[in-house]
Amino acid sequence: MTRDLSRDLHDLAARTAASLPAGGLDVGTLTGRTRRRRRVRTAITGVCAAGVVAVLAGGAAFVGREQPAPVPADTPTVSPSPTLPAPSATPTVRAVALPPGDPSAPFGTCGALASTPPASGVAATWLTSAGVLAASVPAGEPLGVWGELVPPGDDASLQAVGYPAAGPRFAVLRDGVVVAGGTDLYGGARDDLDLHPVWFEGMGSPVYDGTVALTVCDPGDGSADVGASLPAGDYTLLAWTPVAGLGTTELPDAFWTGERTAEEIVAASGATWVAALAEPVPFSIVGTAEEAVSTDPGEVPSLDVPTSEQPPVCGVPAPAGPSSPLGFSLTTSTPTTTLAAGEEVAVTGVLTAGPGGRWSLGTPQLDLVVSTDGVVVGATLVPADGWMFLLDLGPGTPYDVGATSLLTTCSGGGGVPGTPLPPGTYTVHPVMHLSHPEVWTPAGGTQEGPQGWVDVVGEPFEVTVR
């Protein structure tokens, strides 16, 4: 029987709309949130160049897509507003001069306009996916960001690309002008390349997590308060990854054997570097701050930690936790503690990176290791092709993890899960397996961690299967 999908979708939507007056939305709450946001937006201390177009998240405006209105060549220089009078109980708010819009500034640099395209063009198919960890940031604090180079879908005609191992670049715009950032999460200190092989299941580019300092960048002409905390208001995160198409869908064997480096392969391809853009992401800065919060990355911990050679097998001692090897930690939710037969358990949590530097590692999905009387009787992780993904995390950066699964015996591998555990009471140990972790610091470069798997164990909890 052929279903009329259009009719079914409209009926589905109509039933949802009919069952929920006003969508179940609370106008009072919405009005309050909006009023607070509008108040913050009004509290500007010196930025509102006439004619500059804001970059909206809902309608990306870059080369190859919709074009924003061009900025007049005589965009007025931003002038600080007069210092506000200080009531006795309120500190004086110092005006902050932001970089003026410069039509000649290259894409993504300080003072560049949102309408300025990348010099060599925009990637036709490759994209950057990016976001912020919080939509609202207190003034003076850095912005948590993440970014990842993403191919647009399965397609045998897609070329492999070279890209900077330091990952995407991030810039912060206000009213269509770059006012902060403009570099990668390594601060421009790392210049090696990596290759995205397209068809290597699950092993694309890493997800890069870190922070962008929300301080005024230097346009080079003395017009801005360089280093000052950005004032309260609405901003936009712009992310992009330089990519170079290699003219092939397969990477040469010499790359995998180590005979040729990524840099040599990219140079030999003669490729042009273009920008894989991300959708702009809006966020807000709230409050005031005299100075930016300084973030101390801490010391790199000892890399001499125990490892496990493979995912937990049944019959061995249960993992001890919570544990924090390499300074990593895992915190998880405590889900429902009673499951019906055939019911899945859903656990979400946060893996927080260790201190000292940027951490690169591979990891599969969150593993729920199950024990009885201190002995492993099951695990939800199923070894299979494409089960690993790469992370590149700043010191102390959080990364969301989770698992939704039946509690099963240990998998025998080959993509085949174990069998559901029988009724009984079990102890569940959330575990993140970190594969071949490395840490990079500006002074020391890359230090390799232990070979094999380092297990970060979260707080155990009991579950009863009925």
Place this chain on the structure above:
Amino acid sequence: MTWEDELGRVVAERGGALVAYARLLTGDLHAAQDLVQDALVNAFTRRRTRPVDEVEAYVRRAILNAYLDGWRRRRRLDQVVHLVATQTHASDETSAVGDRADVAAALDALSPRERACVVLRFYDDLTLPEIAHRLGVSDGAVKRYLSDARRRLEPLLGPQPDLLDDVPTIAKGARR
């Protein structure tokens, strides 16, 4: 009319339709309401008041972008959830045919981008190039997503020959 009045009017008149649209994408009512609320706050934070139709169009685009952005952030989690959902539906397919409610269940079998393409194609009646523009991908990528969606939906809903057929642009602005 003040912006507060406009916001109240949009919620009263279009809140149900907006949440319904977001729910087609997310499959979850609470997630849909969160998307709509965030989009409305963003829309009305900007000072210039706009006609209700324009606000709705902006909010619908913001919902789509926020949904896809949320998926990109949780992509590794969704790989696990998606696999589980597919297995569940495979076992239910013999009882699903004929029940319109199974369309909602069938949508759960799609990846977020496949789902977005299906909603934009069959609910928003966009052409393939329009879908590509809305998602910021190539026309070819949209065809791939719809092709993959057809492979997943047909065992559950029967043949879907229209999934890859392009359609002429229809009159915009029709409310549903």
